[in-house]
Amino acid sequence: xxxxxxxxxxxxxxxxxxxxxxxxxxxxxxxxxxxxxxxxxxxxxxxxxxxxxxxxxxxxxxxxxxxxxxxxxxxxxxxxxxxxxxxxxxxxxxxxxxxxxxxxxxxxxxxxxxxxxxxxxxxxxxxxxxxxxxxxxxxxxxxxxxx
Amino acid sequence: xxxxxxxxxxxxxxxxxxxxxxxxxxxxxxxxxxxxxxxxxxxxxxxxxxxxxxxxxxxxxxxxxxxxxxxxxxxxxxxxxxxxxxxxxxxxxxxxxxxxxxxxxxxxxxxxxxxxxxxxxxxxxxxxxxxxxxxxxxxxxxxxxxxxxxxxxxxxxxxxxxxxxxxxxxxxxxxxxxxxxxxxxxxxxxxxxxxxxxxxxxxxxxxxxxxxxxxxxxxxxxxxxxxxxxxxxxxxxxxxxxxxxxxxxxxxxxxxxxxxxxxxxxxxxxxxxxxxxxxxxxxxxxxxxxxxxxxxxxxxxxxxxxxxxxxxxxxxxxxxxxxxxxxxxxxxxxxxxxxxxxxxxxxxxxxxxxxxxxxxxxxxxxxxxxxxxxxxxxxxxxxxxxxxxxxxxxxxxxxxxxxxxxxxxxxxxxxxxxxxxxxxxxxxxxxxxxxxxxxxx
Numbered sequence: 001x002x003x004x005x006x007x008x009x010x011x012x013x014x015x016x017x018x019x020x021x022x023x024x025x026x027x028x029x030x031x032x033x034x035x036x037x038x039x040x041x042x043x044x045x046x047x048x049x050x051x052x053x054x055x056x057x058x059x060x061x062x063x064x065x066x067x068x069x070x071x072x073x074x075x076x077x078x079x080x081x082x083x084x085x086x087x088x089x090x091x092x093x094x095x096x097x098x099x100x101x102x103x104x105x106x107x108x109x110x111x112x113x114x115x116x117x118x119x120x121x122x123x124x125x126x127x128x129x130x131x132x133x134x135x136x137x138x139x140x141x142x143x144x145x146x147x
Numbered sequence: 148x149x150x151x152x153x154x155x156x157x158x159x160x161x162x163x164x165x166x167x168x169x170x171x172x173x174x175x176x177x178x179x180x181x182x183x184x185x186x187x188x189x190x191x192x193x194x195x196x197x198x199x200x201x202x203x204x205x206x207x208x209x210x211x212x213x214x215x216x217x218x219x220x221x222x223x224x225x226x227x228x229x230x231x232x233x234x235x236x237x238x239x240x241x242x243x244x245x246x247x248x249x250x251x252x253x254x255x256x257x258x259x260x261x262x263x264x265x266x267x268x269x270x271x272x273x274x275x276x277x278x279x280x281x282x283x284x285x286x287x288x289x290x291x292x293x294x295x296x297x298x299x300x301x302x303x304x305x306x307x308x309x310x311x312x313x314x315x316x317x318x319x320x321x322x323x324x325x326x327x328x329x330x331x332x333x334x335x336x337x338x339x340x341x342x343x344x345x346x347x348x349x350x351x352x353x354x355x356x357x358x359x360x361x362x363x364x365x366x367x368x369x370x371x372x373x374x375x376x377x378x379x380x381x382x383x384x385x386x387x388x389x390x391x392x393x394x395x396x397x398x399x400x401x402x403x404x405x406x407x408x409x410x411x412x413x414x415x416x417x418x419x420x421x422x423x424x425x426x427x428x429x430x431x432x433x434x435x436x437x438x439x440x441x442x443x444x445x446x447x448x449x450x451x452x453x454x455x456x457x458x459x460x461x462x463x464x465x466x467x468x469x470x471x472x473x474x475x476x477x478x479x480x481x482x483x484x485x486x487x488x489x490x491x492x493x494x495x496x497x498x499x500x501x502x503x504x505x506x507x508x509x510x511x512x513x514x515x516x517x518x519x520x521x522x523x524x525x526x527x528x529x530x531x532x533x534x535x536x537x538x539x540x541x542x543x544x545x546x547x548x549x550x551x552x553x554x555x556x557x558x559x560x561x562x563x564x565x566x567x568x569x570x571x572x573x574x575x576x577x578x579x580x581x582x583x584x585x586x587x588x
Binding site: 001003004006007008010011012014015018019021022023024026027028029030031032047048050051055068069070071073074077078081138 | 391396397399400401403404406407408410411414415416417425426429433436485488489490491492494495496498503504507508511512515516552555556558559
C-alpha cells in the first residue's frame, strides 16, 4: 500500500507544481474587444497617426461584424483571404470594404477633433479613403515607405 | 541470461518497438509520399491493428508449433521490413506495415513459448518477455528518431530486418512441447487494464514526439534523445519493481504514475523539452510497473503461455488503436482551433509591436502565408524566417513575442489530448481493483 501512496503523492506533487507554475493558463494571449473604447494616444509623426486611424477604423468594422480587429487585418492578407472571410460572415467583400471605409472615415474625424492634424490633411485623407478600394489603399500604403 | 533467450527477447523488443518507431519519421514520410495528414496515421494504425487482430490466431498456432511459427514469422517480418524501406508508394508502405503486424504477432507469441525452454521456467520466461515488450515499446520513438536523423527514415526498416533475422539462431536445439490440454480462460481484468493503459500511452509514445518535432521544431535526433527519459525510467522500474507485491499494488501504482505524468504533460507550464522530463519519468516508471505486473498477472498460473501472451498482445495493441481513434480527432480539432488563436494573437503582437507601422502589414501578410504553408507541410513555421532579417530591437522583441505566442498555442493544442489520455489510463484502475482478489499473488 505504501507504494500506491507514494505513486499517488509523486503524481499529485508534479501536477500541483506544474499548475502553480501556470500550467493551466499557458495559452495564447486573448485579443482585445474591438467594441471597447480605445483612447486616442498622441501619435508621433504622420506614420503613427495613419496607423492609429487604420487600427481604429478596423476596430469599428470588426465591432460591427462581431469579430476581432486581428481577424479584419488577416482578412485583408490576400484576395482569397478576403473572400473566405466574407463567406464565413455571410457578407459580400464589398460590404466588408464599406464597413472598413466607414470606420476609417470616422477615425479620421476623431483624429481631427483630437488635434492630430488640421482639416486640410483630414480632407485629403478622407478623399483617399473614399476614392480607393481598401485593398488598393493597403498596397498604396506599402509603396510609400517614406510616408 | 543465455544467448538464445537474449536473441528471442531482442526479437520481441524490435517487433513491439515497431508500434511507435516510425512516429518521429512521420513528417519525412509525409514529405516523401505527399499524402493527407489524416491518411498518414495509417502507417501507425495498420501495424497496430494487424498485430491486435492476428495475435490470438498466431498464439494458438504458436502453441502447437512454436518453432516453424517463430521462424516463419521472423522471415516474413524481415521481408516486410525491407518492403517498407523500399516502398515505391504510400499504399505499399501501409501494406508492408500490415504484413509486419501479422508476422510480428507470430514472432512475439511464439517467442514466449520458446523463451520457456531457453529461460528454463515459465515464470522467468514471462518476466523476460514482458520486460522485452516494455523496453521495445518505450525505446521505439527514441531509436526511430536517432535513425531518421542519421540515416533517413527508411533505415528504421533496413536495420530491424537483420536484427530480427539474427533471432533464428535461437531456434537451434529448440523443440516442440506436446500440448497438454485446451488453453484456459484469459485473465479479463489484467487484459482489460492493459488495453486501457495502452490507449493512454498513445499520448506519451506518439503525441509527445509530434509535439517535440512538429510543434517545438526539435530535429529528430534531439527529439529521439529527449524521449529516452521514458524508456530509461521504464527499464529501471521494471527491473527494480519486481519486489513490489502483490501484483495489483504494483499495477495500481503504475497506473497512478502514468496518469499523473500524462496530466502533467497536459498542464505544461512552458514549452521546451526539459519540461517534459519529469512527466516522462513518471510515465516511464508507471509503464515499467504496470505493464510488467499486468503481463505477469495475465500469464501467472495459466497453461499455454503463448495463448495468454497472445491475449496480452491483442489487448495492448487494440488499446493503441483505441487510443489513436480516440485522441486523433481531439488533437486535430484542438490544432485547428489553436491555428486561429495563434493567428489572432500573433497579429495582435504585430499590431502592438514597435516596428515601423507600414512594415506591420507586410509582416502580417507573411505570417498568414506561412501558416497556410505550414498546414500543407504539417510543420510549425520558423518565426525568424517568416519575419525576415531586419535591424532594430523592435523586430527582436516582435520575433520573441511571436515565438512565445506560437509555443503557447502549440502546447495548448496538445493539452486536452494528454488530459483525456490521463483519464483513459486512470480507468484501468477499475479492472485492476475489481479483479485484485481473483489470483492471490
